[in-house]
Amino acid sequence: xxxxxxxxxxxxxxxxxxxxxxxxxxxxxxxxxxxxxxxxxxxxxxxxxxxxxxxxxxxxxxxxxxxxxxxxxxxxxxxxxxxxxxxxxxxxxxxxxxxxxxxxxxxxxxxxxxxxxxxxxxxxxxxxxxxxxxxxxxxxxxxxxxxxxxxxxxxxxxxxxxxxxxxxxxxxxxxxxx
Numbered sequence: 001x002x003x004x005x006x007x008x009x010x011x012x013x014x015x016x017x018x019x020x021x022x023x024x025x026x027x028x029x030x031x032x033x034x035x036x037x038x039x040x041x042x043x044x045x046x047x048x049x050x051x052x053x054x055x056x057x058x059x060x061x062x063x064x065x066x067x068x069x070x071x072x073x074x075x076x077x078x079x080x081x082x083x084x085x086x087x088x089x090x091x092x093x094x095x096x097x098x099x100x101x102x103x104x105x106x107x108x109x110x111x112x113x114x115x116x117x118x119x120x121x122x123x124x125x126x127x128x129x130x131x132x133x134x135x136x137x138x139x140x141x142x143x144x145x146x147x148x149x150x151x152x153x154x155x156x157x158x159x160x161x162x163x164x165x166x167x168x169x170x171x172x173x174x175x176x177x178x
Contacts, residue, residue, distance in 0.1 A: 004034040004175065005060035009067035009078025011040055018157065019109045019146035019164040020068055026168030027066075031175075035059065039077050046077060048084040054098070057085060062103045062138065062178060064171070065126070069110040072122045082129070091133045100134030103178055107171050108140065109164075111147025141174050143167040 006027055010020045028036055035056060042049070057063065067074050086092070091099045106123055123140055130137045146163050150156035 002061035002178070003059055004031055004062045004064065005056055006031075006034055006036045006064040006066055007078070007081070008036065008038045008040070009065055009075050009081065010038075011075045011077045013038060013040055016148050017068070018148050018151050018160045019143065019167070020066060022161055022164035023066060023107070023109070023168045023171070026165060027064075027171065030168070030172050039081055043077065043081070046080050048081055050084050050087070053081065053085045054087075054090055057102075058098060060102060062105060062175065063135075064105045064107055064175070066107045067109075069108050069112075069122070073125075074108075086129070086133065097134065101136070103136040103138040104130050105138035105171075105174065105178070106140045106142075107167070108142045109146050109167070110142070110144045111149065112144055114142070114144030116144065138178055139174065141167065141171045 006024070008020065008024055010017050013021050013024070024036065024038075027034065037053070037056060065074070065078065067078050070076075073079070086099070087096070089096050104126065106126055127137050129135070143163050143166070146160045150160060
C-alpha cells in the first residue's frame with residue numbers, strides 16, 4: 001500500500017466543523033496506516049514546524065489535502081502550511097525535487113450547494129502547484145451543502161453526517177484507484 005498523508009487544513013475543526021471532522025474520522029478508521037495532520041491542533045498560532053512537516057511530506061506517496069472551501073480557496077492555515085513547507089530547494093528550484101512523483105489529491109467541502117459552481121475549476125492553483133513541483137495531480141473529491149451553520153437542526157445535522165460519510169467513501173475509492 002502506498003504511504004498516504006492526510007492534511008486537515010480546517011482552521012478550527014473542534015468548534016466549526018461537522019463534515020470535515022466526520023470525513024477525517026472515517027479516513028483514519030479505514031486507513032489505519034495513513035498519517036494525519038490536523039494543522040489547527042498543531043499550529044493554532046500559524047507557526048509551522050517546517051522540518052517536521054517536510055519529513056511527513058518525504059514519507060508520503062500520496063498527499064491528501066482535506067479542507068472546507070473558504071471564499072473559493074483553501075483556508076489561510078493550509079495556505080500558510082504550503083507557503084512554509086513548499087520551499088525553494090525542497091519542492092522546487094534547481095535542487096527542489098523532494099515532491100516530484102508524489103500524488104496530490106484535493107478533498108474539499110463547501111457550505112454552498114454542490115451544483116452552484118464547478119468547484120474543481122477553483123483548484124487551478126493546486127494543479128499549477130503540481131506542475132511546478134513535479135507532483136502528479138490526483139484529482140478532487142468534493143461535497144457541497146454541508147455548512148456547519150446547519151448543525152443546530154437535528155435533521156440537517158443528520159444530512160451533513162450522511163453526506164460526509166458518502167464523501168469519505170468516495171475519497172477512499174478514489175485513493176484505491178490511484
